[in-house]
Amino acid sequence: ELKVEQNPLFLSMQEGKNYTIYCNYSTTSDRLYWYRQDPGKSLESLFVLLSNGAVKQEGRLMASLDTKARLSTLHITAAVHDLSATYFCAVGNDMRFGAGTRLTVKP
Amino acid sequence: EAGVAQSPRYKIIEKRQSVAFWCNPISGHATLYWYQQILGQGPKLLIQFQNNGVVDDSQLPKDRFSAERLKGVDSTLKIQPAKLEDSAVYLCASSLTGTGVAEQYFGPGTRLTVT
Numbered sequence: 001e002l003k004v005e006q007n008p009l010f011l012s013m014q015e016g017k018n019y020t021i022y023c024n025y026s027t028t029s030d031r032l033y034w035y036r037q038d039p040g041k042s043l044e045s046l047f048v049l050l051s052n053g054a055v056k057q058e059g060r061l062m063a064s065l066d067t068k069a070r071l072s073t074l075h076i077t078a079a080v081h082d083l084s085a086t087y088f089c090a091v092g093n094d095m096r097f098g099a100g101t102r103l104t105v106k107p
Numbered sequence: 108e109a110g111v112a113q114s115p116r117y118k119i120i121e122k123r124q125s126v127a128f129w130c131n132p133i134s135g136h137a138t139l140y141w142y143q144q145i146l147g148q149g150p151k152l153l154i155q156f157q158n159n160g161v162v163d164d165s166q167l168p169k170d171r172f173s174a175e176r177l178k179g180v181d182s183t184l185k186i187q188p189a190k191l192e193d194s195a196v197y198l199c200a201s202s203l204t205g206t207g208v209a210e211q212y213f214g215p216g217t218r219l220t221v222t
Contacts, residue, residue: 004149033211042198042213043150088149094163095140095211097149 002027004091006098013079013105021101023072023089032072033090034063037100043088046074079105109133111214113199119220125187128217132180132201138162139176140211141184142198150198156182189221 003026013019023032034046047056049065049072056063060083062075072089086100112131120126132139138157142150153172155162158179167174171190176182186193196216202209 042215043200045210045212048210090149094155094165095142095150095152097151099147100149 002029002092002094002096004089004096004098006087006089006101008101009099011101011103013076013103015080015105015107016078018078019076021074021076021087021103023074023091023098025070025072025091025096027092028067028070029092030067031092032065033095034072034074035088035090037086037088039085046087076103081105081107111199111201111212113197113214113217115217116215117218117220119222120189122191122221123188125185126189126219127183127185128197128199128219130182130184130199130214132182132199133212136201136203136212137179138202138204138209139182140200140202141174141182142200143195144198144216145195153184186219189219191221194219194221 005024007022032049035043036046037043047063052067054065060077065072084103084105086102088097088100090097111133114129118126140155141153143153144150153167154164154174156176159176172186174184196218198216199214200211202211
């Protein structure tokens with residue numbers, strides 16, 4: 001059974017700092033998704049990664065996929081308070097989600 | 108473009124009662140998904156429809172949960188009878204295709220509390 005692990009589960013950052021969230025998965029998959037969820041809200045799609053070496057960037061967020069290592073990263077550059085949310089990765093055709101990384105960006 | 112609509116937004120029921128949730132996907136989206144998100148966890152896929160056919164329901168507790176998508180548009184998810192552990196947010200999502208390439212758009216969810 002496909003297992004998806006995210007770390008860290010909780011992340012408190014200072015504004016302006018950089019950090020990386022990791023998503024590891026247990027079986028081969030050629031597709032990975034990143035979502036953002038604000039408290040009490042639904043999920044917003046951030047990135048869809050479909051091939052080994054795929055890299056996508058949107059604003060201060062950059063996602064990459066290494067299918068050989070079964071690893072995706074979500075890199076945050078110069079964090080701002082508006083990025084505070086929970087970030088989920090999801091893997092495979094049956095959309096297995098990780099437990100999420102709760103990010104808090106402090107001034 | 109209108110998003111995915113869900114109703115009701117909130118529902119409180121007692122255990123052993125029945126409940127139904129409704130979802131209207133984005134117009135033209137062939138694929139519809141139902142997820143269960145328990146507080147503090149990631150969403151869990153319950154069922155995926157492609158038009159009005161079931162693609163994947165391997166994680167749907169079929170002894171108490173059922174779902175249908177008549178005419179390939181709206182969908183309903185039913186729980187009968189509900190248990191305390193069914194307390195969660197039920198999210199509906201839709202995508203243009205079911206190949207896994209298309210982006211999923213999520214509705215606001217229905218928050219279910221079972222007492």
